[in-house]
Amino acid sequence: MKVPLLDLLAQYQPIMPQLRQAIDEVLLNHQYIMGPQVKALETKMADYLGIRHAIGCASGTDALVLAIKALGIGMGDEVITTPFTFFATASSIWRNNAKPVFVDIDAATFNLDPALIEKAITPRTKAIMPVHLFGQPCDMDAIMALAKKYDLVVIEDNAQGIGSTWNGRMTCSFGEIGTLSFFPSKNLGAMGDAGMCLTNDDDLADKLRQLRVHGENPKYYHKWVGLNSRLDTMQAAILSVKLDHLKAWSEGRRRNAEHYYKNLSNVAQIKLPYIHPQALTIYNQFTIIAEDRDNLMKHLQEHEIGCAIYYPLPLHLQECFAELGYKKGDFPVAEELAGKVLSIPIYAELSTEQLDFVIETIKSFYK
Helix, strand or coil: CCCCCHEEEEEEHHHHHHHHEEEEEHHHCHHHEEEEHHHHHHHHHHHHCCCCCCEEEEEHHHHHHHHHHHHHCCCEEEEEECCCCCCHHHHHHHHCCCEECCCECCCCCCCCCHHHHHHHHHCEEEEEECCCCHCCCCCCHHHHHHHHHCCCCEECCCCCCCCCCEEEEEEECCCCCCECCCCCCCCCCCCCCCCEECCCCCCHHHHHHHHHHEEEEECCCCCCCCEEECCHHHHHHHHHHHHCCHHHHHHHHHHHHHHHHHCCCCCCCEEECCCCCEEECCCCCCEEEEECHHHHHHHEEEEEECCEEECCCCCCCCHHHHHCCCCCCCCCHHHHHHHCCCEEECCCCCHHHHHHHHHHHHHHCCC
8 A cells, every 4th residue: 555645636526527617717718927816816715714904925935035034034143943843944934034032942833843942142132933733833923922022023824834724813913924835745735836924013014015026016116135036827816726625634633543542542652742722723744753764764664554754854054054053952842843844644535444554554663
């Protein structure tokens, strides 16, 4: 039996007629750049998340870059974030000539540890950028309280968390700006790159819309140097169809997670994901902490079970950030988990037989 880490064919097959119709409509209009489907998706997404403005862009990375630009963060400014995340979180700060300031993570949730943030705040700190990693929300009550205390803005990197909630409130709705990625492997994925910024601030929304089109308004007149980062019309059409299925897909992932919890909780050599009682996760990844992780991964791969390490090297130890002056041992929790985490299949279309095969293969390794 083969169990891929993600099976997009299984996801797309049931909705292919709707997708073809949506794509055909784009082909018939010929409005490939900022066509009506972009605005339609933005409206639909804003309604779904309960946020006033949704601004589509070319990728999740660009969404972060645009958010930082729109908030006026730049040279000499510091942004506090996590070292245990995808590269774009920190690179977006760097690309705006600001400085990423890392804080260690909570060992249970993999997310930024709020108890450590205050010590990292300096007079140069302008923002906190929490990441809702693997689809589990950060402790946004604690983070927003710190932001208010020190007059900081909050940018939520929600690339992996669309539809997740903290205390019943959607992620992306707490900070000044939230960002989404629609990379194909995400819970809501496009057929290519796509991203989005979310905000309840009218002025920030106007600025984001201008920045994504080279900073021009009106045409050929530029107040700022922006990006060429428009959401592709075809991708917007595809995402609009898929958004209708997102809730069901997330519920399917949670059901599959429960099957893992029920059948793997007695395996002493692994630790299953901890979900905070105030959080509703969407399980963008189901990430376990495993003893002898590398050999377990090899064992799963030999049995044709997809698995992956997110992330093998924390950002503070990446070569490109060497001039920040961090060293091994600075963030021990992130460093330890980087050597132990392993993500296993969790997508909604998994059959019970596939789930049981993953479970038995993990158990057989430790026996």
